[in-house]
Amino acid sequence: MTQGFEADVxxxxxxxxxxxxxxxxxxxxxxxxxxxVAWQKSMVDPxxxxxxxxxxxxxxxxxxxxxxxxRLSDHSGARILLKxxxxxxxxxxxxxxxxxxxxxxxxxxxxxxxxxxxxxxxxVASATAAAYLGLDCTxxxxxxxxERQALNVARMQLLGAEVVSVKSGSRTLKDAxxxxxxxxxxxxxxxxxxxxxxxxxxxxxSLVMSFVRGIGDEARRQCLELTGGLPDAIAACVGGGxxxxxxxxxxxxDPEVAIYGFEAGGDGVDTGRHAATIFAGSVGVLHGSxxxxxxxxxxxxxxxxxxxxxxxxxxxxxxxxxxxxxxxATYLPVTDTAAMxxxxxxxxxxxxxxxxxxxxxxxxALEVAKERQGETILINLSGRGDKDMGTALDYFGLGTAGAxxxxxx
Amino acid sequence: xxxxxxxxxDKARADGRAALVGYLPAGFxxxxxxxxxxxxxxxxxxDIIEIGLPYSDPVMDGxxxxxxxxxxxxGGIRTTDVLRTVEAVAATGVPTLIMTYWNPVERxxxxxxxxxxxxxxxxxxxxxxxxxxxxxxxxxxxxxxxLDKVFLVAxxxxxxxxxxxxxxxxxxxxxxAVMGVxxxxxxxxxLAGPLVARTKAAIEVSAPGLPVGVGLGVSNGAQAAEVAxxxxxxxxxxxxxxxxxxxxxxxxxxxxxxxxxxxxxxxxVRA
Ligand SMILES: Cc1ncc(COP(=O)(O)O)c(C=O)c1O
Numbered sequence: 001m002t003q004g005f006e007a008d009v010x011x012x013x014x015x016x017x018x019x020x021x022x023x024x025x026x027x028x029x030x031x032x033x034x035x036x037v038a039w040q041k042s043m044v045d046p047x048x049x050x051x052x053x054x055x056x057x058x059x060x061x062x063x064x065x066x067x068x069x070x071r072l073s074d075h076s077g078a079r080i081l082l083k084x085x086x087x088x089x090x091x092x093x094x095x096x097x098x099x100x101x102x103x104x105x106x107x108x109x110x111x112x113x114x115x116x117x118x119x120x121x122x123x124v125a126s127a128t129a130a131a132y133l134g135l136d137c138t139x140x141x142x143x144x145x146x147e148r149q150a151l152n153v154a155r156m157q158l159l160g161a162e163v164v165s166v167k168s169g170s171r172t173l174k175d176a177x178x179x180x181x182x183x184x185x186x187x188x189x190x191x192x193x194x195x196x197x198x199x200x201x202x203x204x205x206s207l208v209m210s211f212v213r214g215i216g217d218e219a220r221r222q223c224l225e226l227t228g229g230l231p232d233a234i235a236a237c238v239g240g241g242x243x244x245x246x247x248x249x250x251x252x253x254d255p256e257v258a259i260y261g262f263e264a265g266g267d268g269v270d271t272g273r274h275a276a277t278i279f280a281g282s283v284g285v286l287h288g289s290x291x292x293x294x295x296x297x298x299x300x301x302x303x304x305x306x307x308x309x310x311x312x313x314x315x316x317x318x319x320x321x322x323x324x325x326x327x328x329a330t331y332l333p334v335t336d337t338a339a340m341x342x343x344x345x346x347x348x349x350x351x352x353x354x355x356x357x358x359x360x361x362x363x364x365a366l367e368v369a370k371e372r373q374g375e376t377i378l379i380n381l382s383g384r385g386d387k388d389m390g391t392a393l394d395y396f397g398l399g400t401a402g403a404x405x406x407x408x409x
Numbered sequence: 410x411x412x413x414x415x416x417x418x419d420k421a422r423a424d425g426r427a428a429l430v431g432y433l434p435a436g437f438x439x440x441x442x443x444x445x446x447x448x449x450x451x452x453x454x455x456d457i458i459e460i461g462l463p464y465s466d467p468v469m470d471g472x473x474x475x476x477x478x479x480x481x482x483x484g485g486i487r488t489t490d491v492l493r494t495v496e497a498v499a500a501t502g503v504p505t506l507i508m509t510y511w512n513p514v515e516r517x518x519x520x521x522x523x524x525x526x527x528x529x530x531x532x533x534x535x536x537x538x539x540x541x542x543x544x545x546x547x548x549x550x551x552x553x554x555x556l557d558k559v560f561l562v563a564x565x566x567x568x569x570x571x572x573x574x575x576x577x578x579x580x581x582x583x584x585x586a587v588m589g590v591x592x593x594x595x596x597x598x599x600l601a602g603p604l605v606a607r608t609k610a611a612i613e614v615s616a617p618g619l620p621v622g623v624g625l626g627v628s629n630g631a632q633a634a635e636v637a638x639x640x641x642x643x644x645x646x647x648x649x650x651x652x653x654x655x656x657x658x659x660x661x662x663x664x665x666x667x668x669x670x671x672x673x674x675x676x677x678v679r680a
Contacts, residue, residue, distance in 0.1 A: 010542070010543075017545075021543055022540075022543060023511050023539060023543055024540070025468070025469050025561065025563070025585075026560070026562060026565075026574065026585070027561075027564075027585060027588060029540060029565070029566070029570065030566065030567060030570075168479075169479075174466060178466050178467070182468060182470075182590045185588055186588055188565065189588075284512050284515060284516060285515055286512065287466070287468075290515075293512070295512070295516060297516070298487055298488045298516060298517070299464075299488075299512040299515065299516025300464065300465040300482065300513070301512075
């Protein structure tokens with residue numbers, strides 16, 4: 001497959017000094033170097049590749065199917081294909097990344113993993129991989145997110161992980177990352193940091209892309225088989241950017257395929273309450289890489305807002321910053337309302353309840369479909385909505401069954 | 410006029426002792442209160458002052474410094490307030506550095522920041538999340554003005570990286586002698602001695618005479634004395650912050666606590 005989109009040795013995408021890099025405390029550099037070496041060796045080691053692919057197939061249920069959404073297609077006027085990452089074990093694309101990183105952890109001889117999580121999907125995936133591979137696991141999660149994703153907290157605990165509620169800063173994903181990094185500096189000799197998205201310091205963006213790019217490689221093959229051609233456009237939601245870069249990686253060198261990333265528009269970009277980092281942010285350094293950031297005039301990170309915990313992050317992976325800057329991909333915001341409408345629409349047309357994150361991709365793609373009638377649009381359905389039922393219950397006012405039975409005559 | 414920290418290190422060395430380096434974030438508890446606290450530390454015996462630039466995502470800081478920085482941010486501190494604090498403290502004649510995470514500098518403009526720091530009389534920067542291999546802009550801007558560039562070494566640093574880092578430093582090398590975030594600790598670190606020895610060996614080759622300052626959560630004179638036995642500078646942060654946090658709303662009591670702590674530490678570096 002296409003290998004053209006790569007970082008240089010310092011982790012820069014789009015040329016030295018542009019996006020990516022490694023802005024990290026010296027204390028963590030040795031661990032990042034160790035990880036980079038272990039990863040590069042493993043990716044060319046047939047034993048590792050075999051083990052990783054075996055786990056993906058036999059444990060995670062990959063390759064996920066490419067599903068033709070006929071009723072949604074009729075509704076939208078475009079031919080809609082869904083990459084069903086929601087059917088993976090643990091319910092999202094995140095398991096791919098985690099299995100790769102957890103196997104690396106074993107190879108490096110470390111016994112404990114830590115992870116940050118927003119929606120809880122990466123935390124659940126990490127706890128799952130840790131249970132399966134016999135590693136200790138601590139997951140950091142913002143206090144706000146532990147409340148809106150309580151079900152996932154319980155899942156992690158049942159899987160044997162310790163969940164730490166983070167009360168600093170905005171008490172969401174960015175603060176969970178801060179706290180995980182603080183743990184890591186003190187525990188780095190025996191602990192690996194399973195980073196949950198394609199962001200952070202080099203080599204994480206590249207490493208994560210290498211583990212999730214199966215999404216795009218499979219989808220490209222499946223689309224060719226199903227339709228006899230490539231899609232006209234592909235779409236994914238963008239939080240930190242892992243599911244999106246996983247999909248995009250398979251199509252970057254097909255210039256005829258238009259690429260769309262959908263960021264969380266929250267209450268609307270003009271309200272200032274959103275997480276549309278590329279669309280409305282500016283270039284800065286956050287969590288180890290230079291990328292787009294939501295920040296004020298002094299470079300203080302501004303709190304992001306989204307109904308979706310997994311997209312509620314004021315940074316984004318440097319690969320997406322580079323793809324936006326080069327014009328290869330287009331990044332657009334989708335509001336909370338549009339995403340929730342799309343969640344309900346997919347549920348009622350296809351009988352599939354998407355994660356609210358993924359619903360952003362559906363909503364954005366439906367907008368794109370208006371200009372692309374009759375074309376094929378392939379959407380990454382990054383996760384399932386089970387974890388979001390609490391939010392849906394409040395938002396749609398669900399959960400109370402009708403009190404009377406219907407008269408029959 | 411900007412005074413390099415090397416002036417203070419030379420003086421301490423001539424006295425046959427280590428230098429005492431004191432840290433507080435700017436704007437804590439307020440901008441004026443912070444200036445008052447820092448000048449109190451100067452009056453009571455700090456040889457070098459580090460002023461923290463409060464940042465929303467301080468990944469290297471423990472709860473104590475986080476709490477102080479958050480208080481400064483909640484108070485609406487701006488980068489220009491930090492520079493104003495530098496100006497006030499540097500006016501005492503004590504070399505004054507800013508310790509800052511990288512993004513606020515990048516946002517302000519690296520060259521503009523260097524110029525305004527220079528104009529304020531600041532000695533230079535300590536950059537906890539910027540290593541020399543990712544610092545070409547800062548190195549250029551600092552060298553153009555003879556500002557101090559203080560990069561960090563850690564127990565996990567390889568000898569190659571220590572050599573690269575010490576070669577890029579000006580003023581001193583900051584040895585973080587525990588693996589962990591900032592915060593006062595009861596015990597001194599057994600990682601510190603070996604790290605300082607490795608750093609000194611590298612300095613011998615690349616930058617003879619460059620001092621090594623050690624930060625590991627020192628909070629009293631006895632610990633300061635121990636660190637002073639192998640390091641050129643003893644860096645104290647969380648303990649000063651704690652002294653102020655323990656006296657909320659009582660500036661006089663805070664000042665007395667800072668003075669007492671500084672005097673204890675100053676005796677330590679002379680023991
Ligand atoms: C289902 C799902 N999709 C997307 C995301 C966003 O992350 P990323 O942008 O890294 O894919 C999350 C994060 O938790 C998620 O759970």
